[in-house]
Amino acid sequence: MPHWMKGPQEKPKLLLVDDQRINILTLHELFREECDIFMAMSGEQALEACQKVLPDLILLDVHMEGMDGHEVCRRLKKDPKTRDIPIIFVTAQGAEEDEVLGLELGAVDFIAKPINPVIVKARVNTHLTLKYQSDMLRSIALLDGLTGVANRRRFDEELARIWRQSLREKTELSAFMIDIDYFKRYNDHYGHMRGDTCLRSVAGALEAAVNRPYDLLARYGGEEFVCLLPNTHLRGAVVVAERMQACVQALQLEHSASEIGQRVTVSIGVSTMIANAIDGPQVLLEAADRQLYQAKQAGRACIRS
Ligand code: GH3
Ligand code: MG
Ligand code: MG
Ligand code: MG
Numbered sequence: 001m002p003h004w005m006k007g008p009q010e011k012p013k014l015l016l017v018d019d020q021r022i023n024i025l026t027l028h029e030l031f032r033e034e035c036d037i038f039m040a041m042s043g044e045q046a047l048e049a050c051q052k053v054l055p056d057l058i059l060l061d062v063h064m065e066g067m068d069g070h071e072v073c074r075r076l077k078k079d080p081k082t083r084d085i086p087i088i089f090v091t092a093q094g095a096e097e098d099e100v101l102g103l104e105l106g107a108v109d110f111i112a113k114p115i116n117p118v119i120v121k122a123r124v125n126t127h128l129t130l131k132y133q134s135d136m137l138r139s140i141a142l143l144d145g146l147t148g149v150a151n152r153r154r155f156d157e158e159l160a161r162i163w164r165q166s167l168r169e170k171t172e173l174s175a176f177m178i179d180i181d182y183f184k185r186y187n188d189h190y191g192h193m194r195g196d197t198c199l200r201s202v203a204g205a206l207e208a209a210v211n212r213p214y215d216l217l218a219r220y221g222g223e224e225f226v227c228l229l230p231n232t233h234l235r236g237a238v239v240v241a242e243r244m245q246a247c248v249q250a251l252q253l254e255h256s257a258s259e260i261g262q263r264v265t266v267s268i269g270v271s272t273m274i275a276n277a278i279d280g281p282q283v284l285l286e287a288a289d290r291q292l293y294q295a296k297q298a299g300r301a302c303i304r305s
Contacts, residue, residue, distance in 0.1 A: 011036045012128045015055035017046040017072070018090065019064040023113070027059060030117055031124065043067025047075060050082050056131050057124065058087045059111070062098050070098075073105045084134075086127050090115070144219040146196060147203035155218035155226060159281045162216075162230045166275035171230070174237035174272040175284045177292040178206060178225040178244065181265045181300040185257035198253060198264060199223060205247035206266075210240060226285070234272040234305055241268045241303045265301035267292060272305075 014035040016027045024039050031037060038053050040046040043064055050058070058076075062069040069089060076082040089102040089110040099110045108130075109123055142154040150158070166173040180186070180202060187195040206225055207217050220226040227244075229237055245266060253264035269292030273284055294304040 012056040012132070013038060013053055014124070014128075015040065015046065015049055015053070015058045017041075017043075017049075017058060017064075017069070018061040020061075023061065023090070023115070026115060027120070030121060035128075043069070043072040046072050050076060050085065054082070055085055057127055058085055059120075059124070060087050060089050060107075062089055062091050062095070062102065070101055070105060073102070073107060077106050086131055088123060088127060144203075147200050147219050149203050149207055149225070150216060150218035152218065152220060155216065155220065155228075158216050158218075159228060159285075162228055163275045163281035163284075165230060167277065170274055172233045172272055172274055173284065174229040174232045174234065174270065175288045176225075176227040176229075176237070176241055176244075177220070177269045177285065177288040178227065178266050179268075179292055179296070180223040181260060181267055181296075182255065182258045183223040186255055186264070189255075189257040201251055201253060202248055202264065202266065205251050206244050209244040209247045215240075226288075232272070234270065237270050237272055238303060238305055241270050241305075244268060245301070245303065260299075260301045267295040267300045268303045269293070269295055270303060270305035 012035050014031055015038045016024050017040045018024045019041055021041070024041070028037055028039070038049050038055060040049045043066055046058070046060065049055070060069045060072060073087055076085060076087065086108040087106070089098070089107045091098040091102065091110050091112060093112045093114070102110055108127055111120055111123060142151060143149070144151040162173060165171070183195070186198060203219065203225065206227070210217055210227060212229070214230050216228045218226050229240060245268065248264065248266050251264065254262065255264045256262050258265065269288045269290065271284055271287035271291060273287070275281070291304040295302050298304065
């Protein structure tokens, strides 16, 4: 059984694109057990389906009325959201130029028509396995192993990108630094293992409080988290910070060594700015960090902005 078959809920998503029904049906028959199948009968439909379902693999016919497979491939490779989806071209036998162009455009493989079921199955399995492995590697590289939220590496990449976006669009960008109160005492009192469990719970609560897809929560280090909210003014950001505190409070995690109601609490520093060409994104974080310090000074379990 291939690596990517992890049970009925996690079937890989396969997009079949061909302007001839019979070809789609043949492929559908081959993969309907192992994959969740999506179908498109034109280039335009294929692009739309990619945006909607983000398939794990595409079998893409080259010759179609209107937008052909090569053009579909070019467009998918241009869009950061879809450029990593592997594409296998399905070409007419002997059309060597089609194969060459397809590979140059970034396809991972090609299959000749008429389709040989054994070959198609083997190639699709190979590429689904590779896709599964590269997704795994990516998530290991970009997620924090303890809490499952974004890690520092991912955060630094996104910060640079979001800063440039704010510079370009002159939009307000907000950031929080979030720090658990008296966490050293928590470890001292309950032990490191429970400290880790507490960190996971707090991360989950913080994540539950951010609900826009572009907002990013990351573990910044130790028991500190950072959150980036593109396109968000200060008032909006403070509302999210308040929601974070409410979510952490709702956990009702006991912390008998804390001076604040014997519960686990967080302090949050908020900063907002429009990116400029002189400062770097670090300035935004430094401002949030200063506010966090103020929140700690003010007695903890509060927000400063
Ligand atoms: P304050 O209210 O001023 O933030 O006090 P604090 O004790 O939380 O602050 P400090 O930064 O001094 O301590 C942070 C502690 O967090 C130190 C360390 O024991 C703990 N910590 C950092 N990373 C981890 C981790 O991955 N797991 C566990 N269990 N504890 C961690
Ligand atoms: Mg065709
Ligand atoms: Mg700290
Ligand atoms: Mg702390």
